[in-house]
Amino acid sequence: MIDEIHVSVSSDADIVTARQKGRALAAQLGFSITDLVMIATSISELARNIVLYAKRGEIILGVATDHRGKRGIVVVARDDGPGIRDVKRAMESGYSTSGSLGLGLPGARRLMDDFRIVSEVGKGTIVTARKWNQ
Amino acid sequence: MQVPILKQGPYLIVTMQSALADADFLQLRDSVMERVGKFRSRGVIMDVTALDVMDSFACRSLRDIAQMIKLRGAETVMVGIQPEVAFTMVQLGLTLDGVVTALDLEEGLAYLDRGNKKSR
């Protein structure tokens, strides 16, 4: 029985902690190495968003199961920050390497299977992402 | 976290560890630039073999460092990107354009040596 793992995120060191714990959980769930890297990278991007834009928040890691018994990992990135005004646009912004800060959201989405954002200006943001073990 | 920087003849070898946080990259930039100046290094090998993840911040930082090294008249070669990390990077569009890459330390040194020979 694997419990949820909560990592509070408010510094760059926490980004590392969150992705290391995410990787460990994913390894326990039997994901391939490539998937481990993808999951850890997504967590890194999501956690950094929290540090950069909300100053503090939380990453929650858990096990996902669907009705057919398929298993996977759930990553929730939650903060009480300023929120995202235009989520659609934030998700569309092409992931550029040219140095623009750009939210890591499109990137994180590309690496995960399911991805959902709920955000309200002035209230905060919750990102829920899942990756299934094939 | 201190990143080991080794002097090998005209080159510097920077060996990154897996748990580098954002602040460590900034510190690394300063350390590398200081040594490149001090030793008048002709080339720098950035060994990322141990990096578990190359995310947007890591890539941006390493590119910035490579650019600064270039401004000092030295070459940079990045080595040791793991297959799974490379795969993930290109999914994200992080192609490290403009940064020379080689498979490992041996290849990186061979590359720098070739460059050295040419410029003689």
Added chain:
Amino acid sequence: MNDPTNPSRPLRPASETPSALLGELVAQFKQSGSQICQEWARRVSQAQLLAAASQDEILAFVTSIYHDYVEALETGAHEALKAYAHKPSHHAVPWKVEIHEVVGIVLLLRDVLLRSLLAKYQGDLSKLTRILDAYEPAANSIASSVALGFVQERERIIREQQEAIRELSTPVLRVRERLLILPMIGVIDPQRARQFTEQLLRGIRSTRAKVVVIDITGVAAMDSNVANHLVQTVEASRLLGAATIVTGLSPEIAQTLVTIGVDLGKMHTVGDLQGGIEEAERLLGYKVIPMPEEDR
């Protein structure tokens, strides 16, 4: 009145809740086990299942399943029965039991048990109805589990075979020191595409390849997905220090790629595989010199 759609609604005293009734059934089934198995074996022969076995062998086989079945009725746990899906012959019978036969046999037992209930409770119709209310869902769920077990096993085998096929159809050829050749063949779905790239990258690392030739002559259809995957593969290979040459581009495919938006200028392309290999050898510093006539 009974509500057949909601058998768990308590309508009678505690001794006659569905689980108590089920318990009563199970006790009876255990008691008349050998008669039931005889009748069951008879029906199995009649239905021409397990045709390769003798009467005695059939009886022995069904008797061994009977115990697991009654236990499944009692506990609601179907693991022992589901195990039949993975090894239909796991009770060490000398003949091969077909998968469909086990499902058929389980259903015949269901019938035999039902008949025995009818015989026993025919004098008390309302009790019979309550007994059936308890029996039917339990027996049906067992039949479903057994069937589902087979389906899952089949799917597992298919997945394994697909994996084996995928492995076979993405060969990585090492022709020279530090040169890898990969033909991309057939339909490239996202899963195959990913496997292709992963295999290539691991191949680059393990063989320390400096040049990779990807031949796309055999690709069934070039669309934006395949094109993007190809570009990503080239970029990822570069990150491992390997240069990629793409060969087998027909003028039509080249046009398609340009239309999709692929910057062909960034990709090192050569028309045919042979030309690509020669180019690769050149990059690696090889020179092919024909042997003098007298040495051939």
